[in-house]
Amino acid sequence: MSQSTERGTTLSSHGRTAARRSSAIGAAVVSGVTAAGLGLGVLAVAVLLLWVASPYPDSGPSRALHLAAGLWFTAHGGGLVREATPSGTPAPVGVVPLLLAALPVWLLHRAARDTLATAALADADADPAASATPRTLLGALLAGYLLVALGALLYASTGRLTAAPLSALLAVPGTAVATLAATAWHTLGPDAAALLPDRVTRTFATLPGALRAALTGPRLATALQAAAAATLGLLAAGAAFTLLGLALHAGRFADDLGRLAADWAGGCTVLLLCLALLPNAAVWGAAYGLGPGFTVGVGTAVGPLATSPRPPLPPFPLLSGLPEPGPGSWPELVPALVAPVAAAVLLARYAAGDGHRSWRRTAGTAALAAVLCGVATAVLAGLAGGALGSGALASFGPSWWRTGLAAAGWTGLAGVPGALALRTWRRLSARWAAEGRVPRRHLPDLRFRRRSGRAERSPGPDREPYREPTA
Known part of the structure; x- marks a missing residue:
């Protein structure tokens, strides 16, 4: 009887x-x-609202839903194929709107964060053997996401604008x-x-100890932070160049917008598309400031030193700020000076750390940050460009490897010496503070003034003000 009870209890606990x-x-x-359904739903609602607001809809809601599914794949980096073209040849559309890509990434990030939090609570409240591992839960999350993606791919594989399988x-x-x-x-x-x-863990364990320490220790965290700051500095400079070019050609921007959209609904659609492509334009501007520039068609080049003649382009408002063909002028060379300097300053600011580490460690951290900045810039450049058709429209955007090499080279050449100089300044400041001395910027005001026929020093923060002697 007791054996049956114990066995039943054991089976119940296993169950x-x-x-x-x-x-x-x-x-x-x-x-x-x-997460996948919310991303598809948000895009479907936005496309349907624009379709309803259009005064001359030339199709039913089915085409609008096909467009929403295609945009969802585009937000992940997938390409589209436009079947209905004047020549009858399908034309690829490979430019990924980077702002649109933030939607699925954010939804996946929140889902993964909640899943990891649930796994941590289960490990804390129960027996770890009774809960699924974080790897298993993340695999299940990925399986659910890809299941919806497979259904959406089957749906978006037909129509005038289809997803490239x-x-x-x-x-x-x-x-x-x-x-x-x-x-x-x-x-x-x-x-x-x-x-x-x-298998990956065992392979990583065979690496040299110094390399494993560099890839897992605090140096990697500091280098990642410095690389992120430098990359954001490049993107901010590129966005500023883009907006400045559009402001200088505001008339051309308005003309292109009027030619492309005749009513307010079409104008809102074009402006929303420009907003979704604004991060792409920031990457193009960063490539322009770094030197390699970008292309606006096969055989063309737009750079700070020169801009080659280009074929007739569609009247898209974001392209209205392009410089005129010809050699670059001094105003067009300013981005080539601002963007690398801004990235190098930010990289040095974060790579210097606390200023007390060895100079080799500081230089190595700055160099690693420059490499990571180049990798991030190359990935963004590869995503920001692509094809907008066939023939002359088959190449748009910067070259990913040239832009990545330029970003790593400029930030490394200027960021490593800058980090070492900042480290030296911080060490000197700490030494002065330990010795009771202060840097020059903390010294009292040494300006002289004349009072009662004699010169005296103006009061500092610890000096009594001057008073006239009384009779």
Whole structure:
């Protein structure tokens, strides 16, 4: 009797454990499905609202929903194919609106963060063996997301604007895995390495100790922070150049907008498209400031030193700020000076750390940050450009490898000496403070003034003010 009771109790505990694990995995799958569904739903609502507001809709809501599904794949980095063209040849559309890409990335980030938080609570409140591992939960989340993506791909594979199957099959899983990995690193820190496959962990353990320390220690965190600051500085400078060019050609911008959209609904649609492509224009502006420039068609080049003649372009408002063909003038050379300097200053500011580490460590951190900045800039340049058609429209945007090399080179050449100089200044400031001395910027005001026929020093922060002697 007791053996039956003990066995029943054991089976019951195993059943509860399996039920708890299945519930956690099912919740992760539902979270992935919800993230994908919300992204598709937001885009579908936006496209349907614009279709309803259009005074001359030339199609039913089915085409609008196909467009929303295509935009969802485009937001992940996938390409589209425009079937209806004047020549009858399908034309690819490969430019990814980077602002649109923020929607699926943000939804995936929130879903992954909640899933990791749930796994941490389950480990704290129950037996770890009774809860699913974070790797399993993230895999279930990814499976749910890709399940919705597969259905959307089948739906968007027909129509006038279809999703390129191979591009979608590569872009959606790649974007999802990269977002989940970044979220795990942001949430768990170095402990996120435990989520990697065992084969990767064993391979990483065979690396030299110095390299493993550089890739996992605080130096990597400092280099990532410095690289992020330098990349944001490049993008801010590129956005400023773009807006300045549009402001200088405001008349051309208004003319292109009027030619492209005759009513207010079409104008709002074009302006929303320009807003979604504004981060792309910022990347183009950063490539312009770094030197490699970008192309606006096959065989063309737009750079600070010269701009080549270009074929007739569609009247798109964001292209109205392009410089005129010919050699670059001094105002057009200013971006080539501002963008690298801004990136190098920000990189040196964060790579110098606390100023007390060795100069080799500071130089190595700054150099690693420059490499990471180049990698991030190359990825953004690759996503910001692409094809807008066939023939002359088959190449738009910057070259990813030239832009990445230029970003790494400029930030490394100027950022490493800047980080060393900042480190030296901070060490001197700390030494002066320990010796009771202060840097020159903390000295009292040494301006002289004349009172009662004699010169005296004006009062500092610890000096009594001058008073006239009384009789």
